[in-house]
Amino acid sequence: MMAIIASEMLEHIFSSIHNGIIVIDQHNRIVFLNKAAKKLLHIEHDHWKGKDIRGFIPTTQLPHVVETGESTIGVKVNIAGRACLVNRTPLYCDGKRIGAIAVLQDISEMEHYHQLSKKMETIIEFSTDGIYVVDGNGVTLMVNSAYEKITGFRREELIGRHMEELVGKGYFDQSVSLLVLQQKQRVSILQKIGGKKDVIVTGNPVFNDQGEIDMIVTSVRDISKLNELKMELEKAKSFSQMSQHRYTFSTSDSDEQIICRSPLMKTLIHKVEQIAAYPTTVLLTGPSGVGKEVIANMIHHLSPRKDQPFIKVNCAAIPETLLESELFGYEKGAFTGAQASGKIGLFELADRGTIMLDEIGEMPLSLQVKLLRVLQEKQIQRIGSRHAKKLDIRIIAATNQNLSELIASGKFRSDLYYRLQVIELFIPPLAERPEDIEPLLDHYFTFYCKLYRIHKQLSPRTKAVLQQYHWPGNVRELKNLMESLVVSVPARYIEPDDLPTHIRSQSDTSSCLTLKEKVEQFEKRLVYEAIEKSPSLRKAAERLGIDHSTLIKKLKRWQKTETPRPYSY
Incomplete structure (x- = not known):
């Protein structure tokens, strides 16, 4: 049974x-x-x-x-x-x-699926985009030929290896596959392959019936050439005149900083912050070197236009015969010598952004009329064109001249002045804001020390001399002097004698020094240089030919009137 x-x-x-x-x-x-x-x-x-x-x-x-x-x-x-x-x-x-x-x-059905699989593999292999596939654990399953060509990596290097390992080995700076595994959704990133090539990478998760990630299919598109073309386009838009410093073009933030402590400058900065968001025309006035361009940078970068072009034109640097074509551009064949393809003007280049017209007082009267039209109608007309083009630009004008006197002498149009003067900001000279001298000295001296990797110090007496100086060249003069002192003075500790003669001669401090004080200054320099070159104070004393105790007494006496320094006893 x-x-x-x-x-x-x-x-x-x-x-x-x-x-x-x-x-x-x-x-x-x-x-x-x-x-x-x-x-x-x-x-x-x-x-x-x-x-x-x-x-x-x-x-x-x-x-x-x-x-x-x-x-x-x-x-x-x-x-x-x-x-x-x-x-x-x-x-x-x-x-x-x-x-x-x-x-x-x-196996007839298996043969069908095998043939279908081979067709899919062929399609993937012939894709112009790179294809990279990993399993649900992040292990590489396959890559296509386009991926090998884009990245320079061979599939034999990648298949079977985990993405974390490949990132650790420096193949990629980050892995979109790992991000997809974390976020459980499609992810796109900009990635740098092999530390040099930029690509757009999109990882697409493939889910199984249980809702788990079965594999991730990543498409890779090389944008290095696109970036290169973009850079070339920006260069083309900037024109050859950039090398002649006639104007500058940028969309990135300025590396200039506004350093101030005085009530005058704090009030000015508050005003800038208040008006920056609006497309109102601004007129910047003040003597040469006070930082009008820095204020213009601040206005642009605090505005909604900060990611758009910011073009700076020095009206005094461009010959009068070229200025109109530079600003307004021209059509092909507009005049003898014109480029066959025509040329875009700086106003058009600044569309949706900001244009700074520096040295506006130097603009010819004939062009002042056209600028007035730009301000009134917000449109320009290329030389040789019959059609006007609407523009969305903010105009910042700047001058170190007295425009009222220019109007009186017939060199500047009064109607243009009033159009530019919607908001007028006067940047005071450094002599009128002495509170700003010390922070500016500290900032630029430290900046150039870091830039050139030099360790130096301004002595308190030197700072005192510089604070008494009237700075006719304003912030520009101060900045240039700090760079000069950092790179040209051999001593690590900068004393008043290292300053230019015209600065020392206007300082009461240097003229009041007695012979004994001047000798002590020289002695300080020798001592500090010996300390800088010695591993300890004992070795410095030996180098100077004095007792260690004598050196300690001198340093303690000097430090009563100076900023303390760290020394190895």
Whole structure:
């Protein structure tokens, strides 16, 4: 009874198997066919039992297996028009060969999917975008040829390696695949490949039926050439005159800083912060060197236009005959010598941004009329053109001249002056804001020390001399002097004697020094230089030829009137 149940159970098991199973006896007669085999052989009746297998599969090699006892594994054959893989094995009972078993796997569908997979691989391989695929754990599965070409990496270097390892090895500065695994969504980033090539990388997660990431397909597009073209375009827009310092073009933040402590400048900066957001025309006045351009930078970079062009034009630096074509541009063939393609003007170049007209008092009267139209109508007309073009620009004018006197002498139009004077900001000279001298000295001296990697100090007496100086060249003169002192004075500690003669001569401090005080100044310089060159104060004392205790006493006496310095005793 148990044997019958076991036999039925085995028959059910074999019938449930997906692969076809055929069993024949030693006379090549069919003993058993499971459901998958019947389907494969298109058998819908039970008349197969006891029939010769060759009546259903004429080319079968099962009789050969029965005869020889040889097994065959993974043989590809065509059965009833379908591609199959066949395993053939002899059947034994008590050591006697009693038949053979064939196991058939229909691979026709697998062949279809294999062909489809090959087509997809071909499509991916011929994509002009780089394709990079990782599994749900971040391990590289495949890359295409375009990716190899863009990055210079061979697929053999990448496949099978985890993204964290590749980032650690410096292949990428960051991995979009790892970001996708963290965020569970599409992620796009700008990435630097191999530390030199810029690409846009988009990682797309592929989810399985359980909602888990099965793999990530990343597309990579090289934008290095686009960036190069963009840079070339900006250079072209800046024109060849940039090298002649006629004007400058930028959209980035200025590296200039406004350093101030005086109430006058604090009030001015507050005013700038108040008006920067509006497109109102601004007139900057004040003597040369006070920082009108720095204030103009601040206005632009505090405005909504900060990411747009900021063009600075020195009206005094461009010849009168060229100024109009520079500002307004011209059409092709507008005049003899004009570029064949025409030329965009600086006003157009500044569209949606800001233009600074420095030295506005030097602008010819003929151009003042055209500038007035730009201010009134917010449009320009190229030389040789019949059409006006609307512009959205903010105009900042600057001058160190007295425009009222120029108007009185007929050199400047009063109507233009009133158009420019919507907001007038006067930047006072440094002599009128002495509170700003010390922070400016500290800022620029420190700046140039860091820039040139030089360690120096201004002595308190030197600072005192500089604070008493009237600075006719204003901030520009102060800045240039700090750079000069840092690079040209050999001593580490800068004393009043290191200052230019015209500065020392106007200082009461230097003229009041006695012989003893001047000798002490010289002594200080020798001592401090010895300390700088020695690993300890004892070694410095030896270098100077004095006792260690004598050197300590001198330093303690001097430090009562100077900023303390760290020394190694």
